[in-house]
Every structure is written in structure tokens, then in C-alpha cells.
Amino acid sequence: MNIVVVGLSHKTASVEIREKVAFASNQMEKPLKELVELPDVNEGLIVSTCNRVELYAATHDMAGGMARLKRFLADYHGISLDILEPHLYNHHGEAAIRHLFRVASSLDSMVVGEPQILGQIKTAYGYAAEYKTSGIILNRFLHKAFSVAKRVRTETKIASSAVSVSFAAVELAKKIFGDLTDKTVMLIGAGEMCELAAKHFLNSGVRGVMVTNRTFERAERLAEEFDGRAVRFEDLFDHLHKADIILSSTGAIHFIIGAKDVEDVIRRRRQKPMFIIDIAVPRDIDPKVNNVDNVYLYDMDDLQQVVASNLQLRSEEAKKAEGIIEQEIGRFFNWLSMLEVTPTIVALRSHFEEIRQAELAKTLANWKELPPDGRKRLEALTSAITNKLLHTPTSLIKQTGQGGRTDLYLDALRQLFELQTEEPGEEEIGELEE
Amino acid sequence: MNALLFYCTLGIYCAATVTYLAYLLKPQQILGRAAHWMIASGFLIHCVFTVARYLEAGHTPITNLHESLSFFSLAVVGVFIAFERRYNVFILGSFVTPLALILLLASSLYSADIPKLPPALKSNWLLVHTSLAFLSYATFAVAFGAAIMYLIQEHFLKKKRLGPLYQKLPSLVILDEINYRCLTFGFPLLTIAIITGAIWAETAWGTYWSWDPKETWSLITWFIYAALLHGRLTTGWRGRRAALLSIIGFFVLLFTFLGVNLLPGESLHSYDRLLGGKY
Numbered sequence A: 001m002n003i004v005v006v007g008l009s010h011k012t013a014s015v016e017i018r019e020k021v022a023f024a025s026n027q028m029e030k031p032l033k034e035l036v037e038l039p040d041v042n043e044g045l046i047v048s049t050c051n052r053v054e055l056y057a058a059t060h061d062m063a064g065g066m067a068r069l070k071r072f073l074a075d076y077h078g079i080s081l082d083i084l085e086p087h088l089y090n091h092h093g094e095a096a097i098r099h100l101f102r103v104a105s106s107l108d109s110m111v112v113g114e115p116q117i118l119g120q121i122k123t124a125y126g127y128a129a130e131y132k133t134s135g136i137i138l139n140r141f142l143h144k145a146f147s148v149a150k151r152v153r154t155e156t157k158i159a160s161s162a163v164s165v166s167f168a169a170v171e172l173a174k175k176i177f178g179d180l181t182d183k184t185v186m187l188i189g190a191g192e193m194c195e196l197a198a199k200h201f202l203n204s205g206v207r208g209v210m211v212t213n214r215t216f217e218r219a220e221r222l223a224e225e226f227d228g229r230a231v232r233f234e235d236l237f238d239h240l241h242k243a244d245i246i247l248s249s250t251g252a253i254h255f256i257i258g259a260k261d262v263e264d265v266i267r268r269r270r271q272k273p274m275f276i277i278d279i280a281v282p283r284d285i286d287p288k289v290n291n292v293d294n295v296y297l298y299d300m301d302d303l304q305q306v307v308a309s310n311l312q313l314r315s316e317e318a319k320k321a322e323g324i325i326e327q328e329i330g331r332f333f334n335w336l337s338m339l340e341v342t343p344t345i346v347a348l349r350s351h352f353e354e355i356r357q358a359e360l361a362k363t364l365a366n367w368k369e370l371p372p373d374g375r376k377r378l379e380a381l382t383s384a385i386t387n388k389l390l391h392t393p394t395s396l397i398k399q400t401g402q403g404g405r406t407d408l409y410l411d412a413l414r415q416l417f418e419l420q421t422e423e424p425g426e427e428e429i430g431e432l433e434e
Numbered sequence B: 001m002n003a004l005l006f007y008c009t010l011g012i013y014c015a016a017t018v019t020y021l022a023y024l025l026k027p028q029q030i031l032g033r034a035a036h037w038m039i040a041s042g043f044l045i046h047c048v049f050t051v052a053r054y055l056e057a058g059h060t061p062i063t064n065l066h067e068s069l070s071f072f073s074l075a076v077v078g079v080f081i082a083f084e085r086r087y088n089v090f091i092l093g094s095f096v097t098p099l100a101l102i103l104l105l106a107s108s109l110y111s112a113d114i115p116k117l118p119p120a121l122k123s124n125w126l127l128v129h130t131s132l133a134f135l136s137y138a139t140f141a142v143a144f145g146a147a148i149m150y151l152i153q154e155h156f157l158k159k160k161r162l163g164p165l166y167q168k169l170p171s172l173v174i175l176d177e178i179n180y181r182c183l184t185f186g187f188p189l190l191t192i193a194i195i196t197g198a199i200w201a202e203t204a205w206g207t208y209w210s211w212d213p214k215e216t217w218s219l220i221t222w223f224i225y226a227a228l229l230h231g232r233l234t235t236g237w238r239g240r241r242a243a244l245l246s247i248i249g250f251f252v253l254l255f256t257f258l259g260v261n262l263l264p265g266e267s268l269h270s271y272d273r274l275l276g277g278k279y
Helices: A015-021 A029-037 A062-077 A081-087 A093-104 A116-130 A136-155 A165-177 A192-203 A216-225 A233-242 A259-268 A287-291 A300-366 A374-401 A406-417 A426-432 B002-025 B029-057 B065-087 B092-109 B124-159 B164-168 B172-205 B213-234 B239-257
Strands: A002-009 A041-048 A052-059 A089-092 A184-189 A208-213 A229-232 A245-249 A274-278 A295-299
Touching (some): A002 A015, A002 A093, A015 A081, A029 A052, A029 A062, A029 A116, A041 A136, A052 A062, A089 A093, A093 A136, A136 A300, A208 A233, A259 A274, A295 A300, B002 B092, B029 B065, B065 B092, B065 B172, B172 B239
Parallel strands (some): A245 A274
Antiparallel strands (some): A041 A052
């Protein structure tokens, strides 16, 4: 049995293509059922997000399976496969396992380390489980992917730092104030950047927003948008002490706030800390302000440096994550290989054991003057012989199981000994694990 | 038996300190949790040791350097565990447990023989006065740890150096609050310790206050923390200034505890072993 994946993502296809093959999340039953009705596809799973569409399947026929998945993806959405083909990637075996592990750990995301993808895969798996299109192999595969993603998340710092300027500002604020819920933000001036940052602060729970602008009407409009209050620019210094966080981006050519001003403000605040973000270029706030006790001033360059070093950190952590994934691939792949090998070995062993028992029974039945420990010794002798005979072939088979032409050996064994194997049940698989 | 408990505690504190320091450098949350349980179990054994010692000696085991260093260490760990739980900051341990370990190591250098208590000191005041004093010392020790963390984190934020340690340290406000909480617990404890000391002195030596070096330095320590508390409550001394002052306060406190014994002249409080002589 083999795992295959066929799909496309933001790396291989533009949004025009991606949206054409997306599956609506509220109608997953039909495509999933059709997927597992394809010949030779035993189990199936569909991951469909705005950045990727992927079909996973467990199949006996690797090459044929992948071709059928491609055809299915094109036919289901009524697109010619010729158009789709150049955007599609396909993986099987170890590469397919690596692919899902990387996707789930957010190493394949547009922003590496973003946390949504894991939830999206969990939802996709939820549908497959609900409509029973996933079985032993995909169940195990997906659970493994979730635990790998969790390991990556806890053992690396891949998602621990902000990678946009406005998020970086929010994170800094949290390191200064801890909780932001009772904090007030003041916006001086306007601008896309400033408003975006203000929105992020609001999402993080700040209590109030004050807005000031040289044109008061503009301040009023913006204040309305943020459910805050507008302050006249001339009155700025009467209100500044009420703000814990200041976002400044005016078009002023000179500094509008100097170190002296901030010293007064901080005294009025009884030394409660202040976080000032100067997004304006040229700058609005005298850099000497940073020297005032309990005031933390960050300008655009500072924030961009934070983001740059966070990105750097993420790419370093991504390398660590790849290492973790390689380890886990090995483990899962072994399990997958053993899945085929074990029933044959079990059958072979029980075949030998039956013969041994039968012959032993015959011999014991006719033996009149059996010494007291005779039965025990015969048992030991016969088991030793069968075990020795079986030892080399079984261990060799297990080794080829870890990447080799296992099916040839298995076929030969089954035919030579006339073995009948059944698909293993869930419990048996649990036992095989280590 | 007591020796076994003592060295068992020492071993666990040592392991916990190493784990806390590893937690400082490595991102694994599990290290923090492991260290927390280590120090908690060490604390329990340390408590058992202290009670066993009390039963064996028949008086509060805070009479010589061996005992008082050990009790100081016990109190630091106890107060630290309370704060770690309350504020959920494992990393506080990286700054406080080394101190507890050093105190206990120092204690192990002194003889564990049970001292003969002069009749003047045989009193219930021994328990009240000394344990309150060391509890207040311990809260100031935790304040000291939080203050150092504050200064480090403030340095990172001001200089815009946001490395892994910055990520790990809690926010400035939390650190400042721990500092403040310690002060609000430690200061009343120190005050009561000084008052009970005075009452005891009156019953034992017939005078409330004799300007013994220990008494003088305790008063200096008290004034420093009083000033800090006053500053906090009135003009909003917080953050950096509060952190610096609680670091200074702690050094003065350490001098009150140990250094006074090194001063020339007799002190009613000098512990026997430091000067290697009589009580």
C-alpha cells in the first residue's frame, strides 16, 4: 500500500487557477465519496484552502493512482487536464509523507510559521473521517502529521515572532505592558500604516483610542471608525499623558514631540511606562525621547529591523523543523512498510506452528515410556527448530520492508507456503508499532 | 538522618538550579515545568529537615550560621514558589534558585552540630523574631531577582536588542509588579521582625534597643525599603528606579545578615562560626 498526493499550491499556481479547483467546505461529501470510488483508491482525503488544493490517497497502484487523482481533479471541476497539468505536483511514498508533514508544520506556507494551516488540515481530515473515506493508513498518517506539527511548534520558535511591522509593534507593547486590555492608544496624524497598527492594537484588546490630526474633521472621521475620540491638534499635550501607546505619522518636517515634552508627560503619568511608535519619515519624535526613563521609542527603522531579525529567526528555525520532519518520516515510513510485511510473517509463523503442534501431538500419542520431563524437552526442541528456521527469512523480510522490493518476497513467500493473509485490523497495527 | 535530608535537599536544589539555567538558554517549556517540580519537591524535603532539626534540638533551629543560612534558603524557595505559581513565570527561577542554592551550599560549610543555647535566648521569641526576619529577607531576595530581570529586559527594550532572552523574559509591568508585591509583603514582615526583636531584647537583656551593629544595620535596611515603598506610593517610583533601589536594599540586607559579624567589636547577634569563637 502506498500514499500518494496530487495538488497545487501558491507556489505552483496563481489564484485564478487555485480558485477554479477549490472545493467548497460545506459540500465535501460528494467529492470525497467519488474520490474513494476511483479504481484502486482505498482511502482518500481532500485539503482545500485558499492557498492550496491537495488530494491524498492510499493506493496499491502508485502510478495509476496518481494519474487517476489528476484526472479526477480536472474532471470534477470541468477543466481540461492540459491546462491544469503544468501547475500540479505529485508525490508518492516518502516524498508524499514529507510533503504533508511540511504542509502541516507550516513550512510550505506563504508566510512560514503561520498557524492557520494546521487547523485547516484538521478540518479536512474531519470531513474524511465523517464520511469514512479515510481508513487505517490515512488515519494514522494524519494523526502523525498533527503530532509532527505539534513537535515542530513546541521544539522550534518557528511561529513565535511577528513578521509584519504592525504586529511587531503589538508584540513590543505586550513585552512592556503585559496585558493591553486597559491601555489607551493615541494616533497622531493618519496614514495607512498607522491605521493598520491601530487596528492590530484594537484586536489585541486595547481599551480606548484617541485620534488627533491637523485637520480636525479628519481626526473626527478616523475616531468614529475606531470608536474612539478626536482631540484637537493644539490640545495634544493636554491629552498625551492619558495615552499608554502613541502612534505617530504626521507629515511634519520637524520633530513635533521633544524629550522635554515627554519628561513632563511621564511625570504627569507618575512614571507609568509609555510606548511611542514613530512611523513617520521624516520622524515626528526626537530620538532623545528614548533616553527618558520608562519611555520606549521605536521608529520605522527599528521596527523593520525587528521584523528582519524575526524573519531570519524563522528561516533558521525552519531548518531545525526540517530535521524533526526527517526523523518522523523515517518512523512513519517504517510503520507503513511493516503494515504489509507483518501479516505475511504472522501467517508464516502460524503455519509453522500448526505443523509443529500436529507432529508433536502425533509423536506424543504413540510414545509409551515417556520420561517425566520428556514432553517439556520435546516442546523445547521443536520450538527451537522452527524458530531457527524462521529467524533469517523473517528478519530479512523486515529489512527489505524498509525500502526495497518487498512485494516480490511477499508474493514468493505466500505462494511457496500457500499462505492466506488477511488485512490487519486496527488492534494488530497497534501492536506492530515498535 | 538529618544529614541525609540536608544533602538530599542540596542535591535537588542543585539539579533544579541547573534545570532552571538550562531553561534560560533552551526554548523547551518542559524544562521549566521539570525545574518547578524539582524545586517544589526539594522544598518539601527541606521543610521536613527543618522540622526534624527543631525536634532534635528542642528549639527553633535558627541559632548559628549553619541553621540560619539553611532557613534563609528555605524561605527564599518557599516565597519563590508562591510567586512563580501566582505569576506563572518559570524564568524567575533562573534568577532566584541560584541564590537559594548558594545559601544552602554556604550552610553546608558550617558545622551541623547542635549548638548549646545560652539561657537568655531560650524563648518563644526566637521562633517569631528569627523566622519573620528571614521571611522578609526571602521576599526581598525574590524582589532582587525580579529587579535584575527588570533591568535586563529594560536594557533589551531600550537598546532594541530583541534576542532569545528578551523573548523569554516576561513583560516589564509583570516584573515591576512582582517587585512591588514583594515589597508590600517583605516590608511589614521586616517591621514586625524588628519590633519583636526589640521586645525580646527587653525581656532577655533588659533594654529595647542597644544600638548593636545588627540593630543599626537592620534599621538602615528598613529605611531603604521604607523609602522605596514611600516613593512608589507617592511619586510613582517604579520600573528602573525601583529595581535599582531593591538591588541596593538587598545588598545592604545581606550585609546586615552576614557582614555585621565582620565588623570589629562585639555584637549580641554575631553567629558563632563566622568568627570561629564564642557565641
